Amino acid sequence: xxxxxxxxxxxxxxxxxxxxxxxxxxxxxxxxxxxxxxxxxxxxxxxxxxxxxxxxxxxxxxxxxxxxxxxxxxxxxxxxxxxxxxxxxxxxxxxxxxxxxxxxxxxxxxxxxxxxxxxxxxxxxxxxxxxxxxxxxxxxxxxxxxxxxxxxxxxxxxxxxxxxxxxxxxxxxxxxxxxxxxxxxxxxxxxxxxxxxxxxxxxxxxxxxxxxxxxxxxxxxxxxxxxxxxxxxxxxxxxxxxxxxxxxxxxxxxxxxxxxxxxxxxxxxxxxxxxxxxxxxxxxxxxxxxxxxxxxxxxxxxxxxxxxxxxxxxxxxxxxxxxxxxxxxxxxxxxxxxxxxxxxxxxxxxxxxxxxxxxxxxxxxxxxxxxxxxxxxxxxxxxxxxxxxxxxxxxxxxxxxxxxxxxxxxxxxxxxxxxxxxxxxxxxxxxxxxxxxxxxxxxxxxxxxxxxxxxxxxxxxxxxxxxxxxxxxxxxxxx
Amino acid sequence: xxxxxxxxxxxxxxxxxxxxxxxxxxxxxxxxxxxxxxxxxxxxxxxxxxxxxxxxxxxxxxxxxxxxxxxxxxxxxxxxxxxxxxxxxxxxxxxxxxxxxxxxxxxxxxxxxxxxxxxxxxxxxxxxxxxxxxxxxxxxxxxxxxxxxxxxxxxxxxxxxxxxxxxxxxxxxxxxxxxxxxxxxxxxxxxxxxxxxxxxxxxxxxxxxxxxxxxxxxxxxxxxxxxxxxxxxxxxxxxxxxxxxxxxxxxxxxxxxxxxxxxxxxxxxxxxxxxxxxxxxxxxxxxxxxxxxxxxxxxxxxxxxxxxxxxxxxxxxxxxxxxxxxxxxxxxxxxxxxxxxxxxxxxxxxxxxxxxxxxxxxxxxxxxxxxxxxxxxxxxxxxxxxxxxxxxxxxxxxxxxxxxxxxxxxxxxxxxxxxxxxxxxxxxxxxxxxxxxxxxxxxxxxxxxxxxxxxxxxxxxxxxxxxxxxxxxxxxxxxxxxxxx
Numbered sequence: 001x002x003x004x005x006x007x008x009x010x011x012x013x014x015x016x017x018x019x020x021x022x023x024x025x026x027x028x029x030x031x032x033x034x035x036x037x038x039x040x041x042x043x044x045x046x047x048x049x050x051x052x053x054x055x056x057x058x059x060x061x062x063x064x065x066x067x068x069x070x071x072x073x074x075x076x077x078x079x080x081x082x083x084x085x086x087x088x089x090x091x092x093x094x095x096x097x098x099x100x101x102x103x104x105x106x107x108x109x110x111x112x113x114x115x116x117x118x119x120x121x122x123x124x125x126x127x128x129x130x131x132x133x134x135x136x137x138x139x140x141x142x143x144x145x146x147x148x149x150x151x152x153x154x155x156x157x158x159x160x161x162x163x164x165x166x167x168x169x170x171x172x173x174x175x176x177x178x179x180x181x182x183x184x185x186x187x188x189x190x191x192x193x194x195x196x197x198x199x200x201x202x203x204x205x206x207x208x209x210x211x212x213x214x215x216x217x218x219x220x221x222x223x224x225x226x227x228x229x230x231x232x233x234x235x236x237x238x239x240x241x242x243x244x245x246x247x248x249x250x251x252x253x254x255x256x257x258x259x260x261x262x263x264x265x266x267x268x269x270x271x272x273x274x275x276x277x278x279x280x281x282x283x284x285x286x287x288x289x290x291x292x293x294x295x296x297x298x299x300x301x302x303x304x305x306x307x308x309x310x311x312x313x314x315x316x317x318x319x320x321x322x323x324x325x326x327x328x329x330x331x332x333x334x335x336x337x338x339x340x341x342x343x344x345x346x347x348x349x350x351x352x353x354x355x356x357x358x359x360x361x362x363x364x365x366x367x368x369x370x371x372x373x374x375x376x377x378x379x380x381x382x383x384x385x386x387x388x389x390x391x392x393x394x395x396x397x398x399x400x401x402x403x404x405x406x407x408x409x410x411x412x413x414x415x416x417x418x419x420x421x422x423x424x425x426x427x428x429x430x431x432x433x434x435x436x437x438x439x440x441x442x443x444x445x446x447x448x449x450x451x452x453x454x455x456x457x458x459x460x461x462x463x464x465x466x467x468x469x470x471x472x473x474x475x476x477x478x479x
Numbered sequence: 480x481x482x483x484x485x486x487x488x489x490x491x492x493x494x495x496x497x498x499x500x501x502x503x504x505x506x507x508x509x510x511x512x513x514x515x516x517x518x519x520x521x522x523x524x525x526x527x528x529x530x531x532x533x534x535x536x537x538x539x540x541x542x543x544x545x546x547x548x549x550x551x552x553x554x555x556x557x558x559x560x561x562x563x564x565x566x567x568x569x570x571x572x573x574x575x576x577x578x579x580x581x582x583x584x585x586x587x588x589x590x591x592x593x594x595x596x597x598x599x600x601x602x603x604x605x606x607x608x609x610x611x612x613x614x615x616x617x618x619x620x621x622x623x624x625x626x627x628x629x630x631x632x633x634x635x636x637x638x639x640x641x642x643x644x645x646x647x648x649x650x651x652x653x654x655x656x657x658x659x660x661x662x663x664x665x666x667x668x669x670x671x672x673x674x675x676x677x678x679x680x681x682x683x684x685x686x687x688x689x690x691x692x693x694x695x696x697x698x699x700x701x702x703x704x705x706x707x708x709x710x711x712x713x714x715x716x717x718x719x720x721x722x723x724x725x726x727x728x729x730x731x732x733x734x735x736x737x738x739x740x741x742x743x744x745x746x747x748x749x750x751x752x753x754x755x756x757x758x759x760x761x762x763x764x765x766x767x768x769x770x771x772x773x774x775x776x777x778x779x780x781x782x783x784x785x786x787x788x789x790x791x792x793x794x795x796x797x798x799x800x801x802x803x804x805x806x807x808x809x810x811x812x813x814x815x816x817x818x819x820x821x822x823x824x825x826x827x828x829x830x831x832x833x834x835x836x837x838x839x840x841x842x843x844x845x846x847x848x849x850x851x852x853x854x855x856x857x858x859x860x861x862x863x864x865x866x867x868x869x870x871x872x873x874x875x876x877x878x879x880x881x882x883x884x885x886x887x888x889x890x891x892x893x894x895x896x897x898x899x900x901x902x903x904x905x906x907x908x909x910x911x912x913x914x915x916x917x918x919x920x921x922x923x924x925x926x927x928x929x930x931x932x933x934x935x936x937x938x939x940x941x942x943x944x945x946x947x948x949x950x951x952x953x954x955x956x957x958x959x960x961x962x963x964x
Contacts (some may be wrong), residue, residue: 044802048574049561049583049680051715073910081797083842087816092800142816144805210532273842275851280716313751 005205006233008162009123012175013195014071014129014185016061016152022129023052023095031133032191036145041076046090051279054072054079058127058152059102059283061184063293064127065154066103067280068178068300073290074100078282079127083273087142089131090149098274101126102284104222109302112166115316121159126341128153152391154184160199160210169222172196175355177301181326189220195338196225200232202240212246216260219253228253231260304329312342331364335371338446344378352392356399368402369395377405385409391461418465420472423456424463427476430455441477449477482507486956487552487646487700494541494551501541501551505534505595512597512644518964520619521639523558524566525598531596539686540593540658549707550593554640555648558599559606559632560691561680562586567683570602570614573802573826575809583680584715585691585708592707597645602634605799606653606684608632609900612891620887621663622960623926628883630660630900633692637664638885640694641964642962647704648694653684655788655904658916662879662929664957667701667946668694669915670907672836672937677712683798685791688908692826696795696944697956698947700919701714702726705939721937727783731942735769737945740872744780751882753948755919758878759950765876768948773872777864782857783906784898787842788907789854796838799831829958833894837899858909865910869935872943877903879916879929902930911936917946918955927955 011057017213018028024043043050059077066073078100081093094342100170106122132149162168176194176326179185187194201213216232219225236246251260276282299307308319321327328349335345353374357367377398381391386409397408409415432453441448456469485493493499509527516522525877530553537551556562559569559581560635563586568574582590589596601615611619613635619634621627622642629638633650637660640648650657652670661668669692676691683689691708695701706726712718720760741762746755766772804810804823811822827835868875880900890897907914920931930949934942950956 046807047579047581048567048569048577048682048801049579049581049678051679051717053714053716083797083800085800085803085820087803087805090801090806091797092803093797135818146806273796273839273844273847275793275797275842275847278685278717279683286502462877 003205004202004237005163006165006229007160007201007203007210008168008229009160010158010162010168010171010201011197011199012172013197014056014065014156014179016154016184017186017192018055018057018061018152020055021150022055022058022127022152023150024050026150029147030191031145031148031151034147036143039147039237040149041223042425044090045146046092052095052277054283055152058292059285061152062102062125062127063251063285063290064182064184064297065179066106067294067297068182069103069106069108069122069125071103071106071122073103073124073285073369075285075290076100076282077102077127077285079277079280080274081277084270085130086136087144088149090132090146093133094128095277096128097126108171108174108178110167110170111302111305112170113445118161118167118170119212120161120167123157123159125154125226127154128155152282155355165194165226165233168229169226171223172222177324181298181300183326188461189222192220196222198229198232199224200229200236200238201246202233212248212251214246214251216251216253217263222251224255227258228260231258235260242341253467258349301326308342311397312336314342314346318346318350322346325364327364327445330373335374338372338375340371340375340378345374348374348378348395352395352397356396367399369398371478373398373404380409384416384418384465387466390414394436414463416465417460417463418468420468423460423464423468423472424476426456426459427469428474430459431476449473452477483511484641484959485646485684486697487695487703488697490552491549491647491703495546501534501537501595502531503554504551505530505553505597508597508643515642515962515964517642518620518625518962519622519642519644520617521600521635521636521642522555522598523568523601523616523635524568524717526565526596529565529596530595530597537593537595545593546746547591547593548703549589551592551595552593552646553595553597555597555600555615555636555935556586556589556649557602557633557636557650559602559651559682559684560586560597560649561682561851562599563776564597566615567599567682570604570616571810571827571831572615572798573823577808579680581680584677584712586680588708588710589649592709594704599684600633600648602635602641604653604658604831605682605795606632606689607795607830607834609655609897610885610887610890611635612887613828618887621884621926622634622962623665624884624924625963626786626886627926628663628887630663630880630884632656632660633668633694634660637661637668639664640664640666640696641960643959644694647700649704649708650692650694652690652692652908653791654712654908655686657694658757658904658914658929659900661694661916662931663884665918665927665960666696667698667950667956668692668914669701669705669916669939669943670707670913671709671939672719672913673911674717675709675913675937675939676730677710677715677718678869679712679714680712684795684799687794688787688791690908698943698950699727699730701871701915702730702943706928720939724776724940726940726943729944731944732948732951733769734765734945734948737770737874737941738773738872739765739770739791739945740773740775741870742777742780742868742875742877743961744777747878749881749899750878753922754878754880754882754928757922758930761919762876764949764952765945768952770945775868775871775875777868777875777906779857779860779864780906783909784902786854786857786861787901787905788837788898789850790858792834792838793841793851794838796835796842799802799827799835802827804961822953830894835882851868861906862910865912865933865935867907869912873938873941875933877931877933879903879931883922883924883926883928885898907933912943913937913939915942915946917950919953920948920955921958
């Protein structure tokens, strides 16, 4: 056990993929792709006399997340003004929730690679609005794009229950997966719709001290979250061990040097002068609304992984892979519901279809193979109409041009031959055409049996029933 | 009789009877503005072309059988209320040249009902003031004595209606900004219940106190413009989703049995004896008309002004943060971003800067509980005062202001004495009540005195009818100012 342990809390900001912004009718657009300042209305530009109206869809999305993170739901929701000046903040204040966030006291159970489960508490989930985006030009001017200003934003704050870069990474990945399952956020860190900021400090292992922490910002991948956390833990440990002390500050990540660097020293806490926003009356969530949203929650990945293992007998790795993306999991579930054997479906999905999708760049919802048609293919294998090798060929055809396995088998004449007559004829011909090999076999070179099987299968274009071929060949070789 | 001498309701009748046209009436008002407004200085921006075009359109609508309530009636709009395509400055240099791409809800309502908007009336900068002397552009004069202030912040609207430079006008009232100038200028001004009027498009001063109000020369005129502009607006989350009653039909003039409360805390030292005399006489008149007079107490009255001067500046400090020259309005460019913001924000006038600083202080860490937090608690006490009072009475009667109009320049160096103008009006803004000021006589110098009538939440019809009964008996509105040009 090392002398120091890390204490990490994660602040996650997730934009919500609502139709319109948090407090006005401007659409939510892809702020990386869209032309600057096209998705703006007088309100999200902070123009005089404009007034906010809370977006019901955003509240519903926030509620979904809070429920999925096992939070206690505050029925009484109030918005507060958080005051600070910055050109990307149109009103000079951000509407946020200080004292009455939508969710508090939640948790997630995160499973690590090793199978170990970590219980991470979620302190709060609150609603706010995003800011615009500044671009600083080489000539010293700055440009501002307000497309993102006012986009609903959820802040999810964990307790400092994380003690390693690995767990920080696993927690963030878990959270991202939940957000994607709920279809409230695309999880795209590079586009900034999901932003993860660790607060990191260290302490002597086994104590419950909370020491001076640093905050690392602008981490645009989970790999960087891992590396930056790892780096920060080592840096702080070295600092303490050499008799120094950690300074409370915001640090950034230098990708070239693979290190964090000081961005801003936090001498004093910023005074945001929060006060209740008089433009927005408090919102009281009805129990019926909460119940309806809870009832509408999808099955979450942790539950799916559990179910795939215990009910379907899949291995942990396969279960995790199937549950990683909601659409894949839904596809898988549909195939099993349609009568597919879970292991056979999982095998086709993981070993065959994913390779084809990777090659074509398609998502599972866009491919021509449906859960039903895959089950149709598996039925053909089960019934012995085709063998497993031909099944792959049929699947490739289904993937390329659609259609059912049965129709492809019929059209291409791919049905497996199990009748003795034609197989026996081919065996006779092969043995007759290869007298030297036959002689060698009979002289004791029994490995040549495989050669004969291969020749028969090739002659029959792979359609021969392998069991029948084996049986008849053995008979022929004995005679 | 000149067209401009008509009251709004008289003009409406004349238009209905086809005795005149909106174009004629609008032209008559524009001509009078040309002649009189150089002395009164009520309008910051005039839009005669728009007005005449709208008047012509109104006449066409009428010819086609339309009889919307304000069809063809020329009115003024306080320059804190946004008008699409027409400069809206809030009386501030920081919004000089700002042309909103949207109408305020109340302006949309005016346009729907066919009113003709003459222009934008003067206001104290961001509605912070009681005299229009804080306007960055000019000080409006009181039509009854041009050396005196018209009151504020809606002084431009009050003076315009008083000087017959518009048949009615919209203002806004955060601490008394409709009732106080109405009182000073001898017109009727109503400040409806918070949430009765949409604040969408009304440039915010203090969001939890701001409310659009209406001016008219008579109670009926005021009721007509109020009727047309009140109502629920889904774009204002604080707007009340309550149907608008027929206020005009409520003006019966019958107030028999009406219980009128007289709060002892409003007849105190500092109240001008002439004002007190006129208001006492007015209360006696109400009794003569059949009202029952009840002495009541609003015990937390003395806290209203300090509470107001914590809450309003606190909200203002956030509301005014957006004015930094990035997206609209003028920008004063400095060496870098911070200096640009600082230089631009130096366009705010002294009173605005004072209130931003007061409010910033009141909200600061370590002071919030002592100031803003405590003010919110005291506000609840004041609210409860009114709640209790309205269990006893239907209407509360008081002076609108402690004195009549003061001289221009008299109080500009003494913000505290300026703030005292609001002592009788400001409680209402902190509560959930509505109120109005109706002329109740003149002092020895011939300056108008106002009677304030306060009603319970959404009881506008009650106070309007009480004022109507009183006005019918006294007819002070028939006296008009003799403006020295």
